[in-house]
Amino acid sequence: MNKVAIVGTGQTKFSKDDSDIEKLLFESSSKCIQSMNDCDSKDIDGVLVSTNNNSKYLGAILSETMGIQPKISHSIEHLCSSGTNAIISAYAYISSGLSDVILVSGVESATNPGQILEWDKSRGALEHPIYWGSMLTKSHKRKFQTTEEELAIVSAKNHKQAMDNPFAYSNEARTISEVMNSKQITDDLRILDCSRSCSGSSSILLASEERAKILSEQPIWITGIGQKTTSASFTKNILEEIESTRIAANLAYKMAKIEAKNIDVAEVHDAFSVCELMAISELGITSNEKSGEFVRNLFNTENRMINPRGGLIGAGHPLGATGISQTIEITNQLQNKSNKRQISNTKTGLIHNMSAAGTSSSIMVLQN
Amino acid sequence: MTFFEEQLEQGIFQICYCRKCNYTIWPPKEICHKCYSKSDWKKSTNIGKILEFSKKASMYFGLIEIDNGIRILGDISSTSTPKIGQSVRMNVSFNSKPNYSFIVENN
Numbered sequence: 001m002n003k004v005a006i007v008g009t010g011q012t013k014f015s016k017d018d019s020d021i022e023k024l025l026f027e028s029s030s031k032c033i034q035s036m037n038d039c040d041s042k043d044i045d046g047v048l049v050s051t052n053n054n055s056k057y058l059g060a061i062l063s064e065t066m067g068i069q070p071k072i073s074h075s076i077e078h079l080c081s082s083g084t085n086a087i088i089s090a091y092a093y094i095s096s097g098l099s100d101v102i103l104v105s106g107v108e109s110a111t112n113p114g115q116i117l118e119w120d121k122s123r124g125a126l127e128h129p130i131y132w133g134s135m136l137t138k139s140h141k142r143k144f145q146t147t148e149e150e151l152a153i154v155s156a157k158n159h160k161q162a163m164d165n166p167f168a169y170s171n172e173a174r175t176i177s178e179v180m181n182s183k184q185i186t187d188d189l190r191i192l193d194c195s196r197s198c199s200g201s202s203s204i205l206l207a208s209e210e211r212a213k214i215l216s217e218q219p220i221w222i223t224g225i226g227q228k229t230t231s232a233s234f235t236k237n238i239l240e241e242i243e244s245t246r247i248a249a250n251l252a253y254k255m256a257k258i259e260a261k262n263i264d265v266a267e268v269h270d271a272f273s274v275c276e277l278m279a280i281s282e283l284g285i286t287s288n289e290k291s292g293e294f295v296r297n298l299f300n301t302e303n304r305m306i307n308p309r310g311g312l313i314g315a316g317h318p319l320g321a322t323g324i325s326q327t328i329e330i331t332n333q334l335q336n337k338s339n340k341r342q343i344s345n346t347k348t349g350l351i352h353n354m355s356a357a358g359t360s361s362s363i364m365v366l367q368n
Numbered sequence: 369m370t371f372f373e374e375q376l377e378q379g380i381f382q383i384c385y386c387r388k389c390n391y392t393i394w395p396p397k398e399i400c401h402k403c404y405s406k407s408d409w410k411k412s413t414n415i416g417k418i419l420e421f422s423k424k425a426s427m428y429f430g431l432i433e434i435d436n437g438i439r440i441l442g443d444i445s446s447t448s449t450p451k452i453g454q455s456v457r458m459n460v461s462f463n464s465k466p467n468y469s470f471i472v473e474n475n
Binding site for chain 1: 394423442452
């Protein structure tokens with residue numbers, strides 16, 4: 001397999017306002033191409049679009065708008081982890097030699113009706129994510145004695161970190177007390193424990209080793225990939241576990257020849273506060289019992305190791321763009337370009353992106 | 369509408385299972401997930417137990433397991449705080465989407 005690197009990135013600001021998806025795609029893609037030294041549209045031979053929007057033929061539409069006539073072009077949908085799925089597909093095209101340089105662009109509009117999983121009849125009328133979010137939270141509190149304050153710290157930390165992310169939908173600080181006293185959605189969820197649906201777009205350019213060395217002075221290499229889908233129905237989950245994340249992480253670590261202790265920085269899928277605690281446990285960074293304490297320590301010491309851009313809770317969650325924005329953050333961290341968010345001496349970073357209550361997970365390991 | 373949905377509309381929860389390997393297919397499908405044989409139907413006992421619960425406004429909701437390990441999200445009617453493992457009876461209906469509600473037994 002050929003090596004694959006990330007060589008360019010571009011993002012729009014996330015927003016709760018509705019927005020035209022073609023316009024957003026064009027904006028982030030243009031920024032992505034402009035982020036490179038000398039990239040011509042003729043160099044790009046693949047265009048993939050990740051979205052849950054029902055619009056058709058977006059790969060070809062974006063290609064035409066950008067003046068690209070690619071060999072490979074199509075859309076990719078996998079609910080909340082569409083973005084990393086698209087990047088991993090691009091990786092596969094390049095590493096196999098079918099393509100050399102691929103633009104991956106993710107997009108969502110805040111009001112898109114395609115975000116609800118209608119297929120899952122086991123959810124009945126309770127199809128909104130807050131219902132499974134409440135079940136996971138209640139279960140975590142009971143089984144691991146996780147406190148409401150520990151859950152609130154996840155949100156306070158991620159809001160604080162998002163203040164230094166110019167692309168986040170909100171740049172407001174939220175104290176632990178503000179989170180704990182925010183609007184109650186259910187007995188186990190407050191509004192500030194939830195990530196918000198947003199409009200936004202993120203784009204990334206991937207290249208083969210040969211092309212990467214021409215296109216970028218600081219290529220960031222994708223060295224580990226793991227994916228696992230356990231079902232399409234939330235109700236099949238064991239409530240205190242995210243099995244798909246554990247399996248995908250082990251696959252990615254094996255491929256990258258690393259262990260959890262080697263991770264310097266990680267973007268994890270905090271759809272709800274409890275998801276961050278569960279994710280860092282399943283990734284092997286800490287244990288379920290100690291996850292609340294681990295995050296409290298990060299918050300108290302201003303250590304941005306987990307979700308430096310503010311996660312989904314702080315930055316917002318435009319489904320098709322989220323996985324790409326997570327990947328851009330880890331890329332910038334490894335390039336030492338994260339400004340106020342920068343963590344020192346990063347060598348290895350991880351992206352954790354998941355769908356539908358963790359029934360599917362994608363993990364990538366990046367190294368500089 | 370599917371057979372499953374028509375039955376829900378009449379207040380009946382049909383369990384989909386494989387005639388050949390007896391595997392319970394949930395959510396229901398015409399073909400078995402394990403051996404790809406044709407599936408069949410049998411009526412649920414409509415009795416289950418609470419695996420987890422929470423509350424939205426004044427209504428409890430939760431994850432319930434009914435016969436053969438079928439897990440369902442739905443509203444829970446209870447005059448007091450539900451308990452994990454508590455027995456519930458399921459009522460079903462269909463109005464553009466399935467609706468499941470559970471009543472705590474001996475409430």
